Amino acid sequence: MNLRLPYCFCFFLLLQLPFSTNGQAYKNVSLGSSLTAASGDLPAWTSPSGEFAFGFQQVGDAGYLLAIWFNKIPERTIVWSANRNNLAQRGSTVQLTADGQLVLNDRSGTRIRNTAYLGGSGAAYGAMLDTGNFVLSGQAGDTLWQSFDEPTDTLLPTQILKSGAQLIAPYLEKNYSDGRFKLILQDDGNLVMYTTAYPLTTSIFPYWSTGSSEGSGNQLIFNQSGYVYVVASSGTILNPVFSNPVPLQDFYHRATIDYDGVFRQYVYPKSASSGKRWAMALTTSTNFVPPDICLAISYPLGSGACGFNSLCELGDDQRPSCRCPTGYSFYDQDDERKGCKKNFISQDCGHPSQRNR
Numbered sequence: 001m002n003l004r005l006p007y008c009f010c011f012f013l014l015l016q017l018p019f020s021t022n023g024q025a026y027k028n029v030s031l032g033s034s035l036t037a038a039s040g041d042l043p044a045w046t047s048p049s050g051e052f053a054f055g056f057q058q059v060g061d062a063g064y065l066l067a068i069w070f071n072k073i074p075e076r077t078i079v080w081s082a083n084r085n086n087l088a089q090r091g092s093t094v095q096l097t098a099d100g101q102l103v104l105n106d107r108s109g110t111r112i113r114n115t116a117y118l119g120g121s122g123a124a125y126g127a128m129l130d131t132g133n134f135v136l137s138g139q140a141g142d143t144l145w146q147s148f149d150e151p152t153d154t155l156l157p158t159q160i161l162k163s164g165a166q167l168i169a170p171y172l173e174k175n176y177s178d179g180r181f182k183l184i185l186q187d188d189g190n191l192v193m194y195t196t197a198y199p200l201t202t203s204i205f206p207y208w209s210t211g212s213s214e215g216s217g218n219q220l221i222f223n224q225s226g227y228v229y230v231v232a233s234s235g236t237i238l239n240p241v242f243s244n245p246v247p248l249q250d251f252y253h254r255a256t257i258d259y260d261g262v263f264r265q266y267v268y269p270k271s272a273s274s275g276k277r278w279a280m281a282l283t284t285s286t287n288f289v290p291p292d293i294c295l296a297i298s299y300p301l302g303s304g305a306c307g308f309n310s311l312c313e314l315g316d317d318q319r320p321s322c323r324c325p326t327g328y329s330f331y332d333q334d335d336e337r338k339g340c341k342k343n344f345i346s347q348d349c350g351h352p353s354q355r356n357r
Contacts, residue, residue: 029126034095037064047128054128063087079154080147082115084176096126116145132156154256161220169257181261189218205299208290210239264288293320307339
């Protein structure tokens with residue numbers, strides 16, 4: 001369903017459409033360049049301003065993510081990763097090979113994966129851009145591959161989610177593997193959030209959507225002014241998802257589907273001290289969907305937002321809190337969304353003849 005937005009608002013949005021990444025002149029990764037997963041302060045390929053970096057980030061003792069992150073904030077928040085379900089081990093390398101392929105190898109040199117599939121076309125160079133987009137370009141500066149086309153759980157300003165593309169939530173806050181929820185821009189143009197058949201990413205229950213099923217060609221756009229909206233192939237704005245303009249020159253922005261299944265828009269002041277944290281763009285329900293995840297997931301054959309035998313409620317920060325009813329406890333204290341187990345022995349009434357003995 002098309003929304004009748006004020007003319008000035010629509011005109012402003014259209015003026016702020018993301019710019020093309022083709023023809024970027026900045027070259028900072030030459031053929032043969034490589035990075036190695038090791039302990040300590042790891043080298044990385046950084047953007048011109050230093051605000052974004054591409055390289056390895058250690059994830060506890062489990063291994064290393066090949067990732068892109070915000071490089072000037074203490075948390076070094078990850079916005080993209082290539083191997084979230086298969087962490088690299090110490091000594092692994094990522095290399096832009098002499099024939100222009102970006103590959104991830106283990107310590108023995110065995111190829112783990114082609115990080116960027118370019119077919120028969122090799123890149124002339126790579127670049128980490130100030131938008132948070134890592135690109136591989138041909139001799140003419142044309143973009144052969146870009147991380148923006150293969151998102152994980154996050155969108156950044158100027159990024160577009162195309163028809164058929166999806167964001168998959170992480171399993172937990174510090175477990176970056178595929179989780180239980182995803183957001184997908186369907187081929188019919190509808191932007192939908194689903195529970196998944198974990199550990200698979202197959203869609204199960206739709207718990208939120210824009211209802212923008214006007215046909216193929218729709219895109220989800222995160223523009224340079226902080227607006228996130230669905231736009232039709234004709235350029236008509238169908239559904240604003242987030243309408244919280246916060247100046248990019250003063251704040252870092254991201255829109256992430258979190259491990260709890262909520263899609264949120266975050267901002268972080270660029271002048272922040274080390275004690276600051278990411279905050280939602282506004283303190284209203286206009287910066288996250290669905291408004292109440294506890295009520296949104298009501299599939300009769302499913303387990304709800306917090307798993308079986310559990311209770312779910314929103315806290316003062318509008319985030320879901322899981323707890324167990326009296327007589328039950330969590331299956332896993334480190335993963336409350338697995339649900340609750342009983343702490344008592346069920347009474348067995350048995351057969352009447354047994355009760356009378």
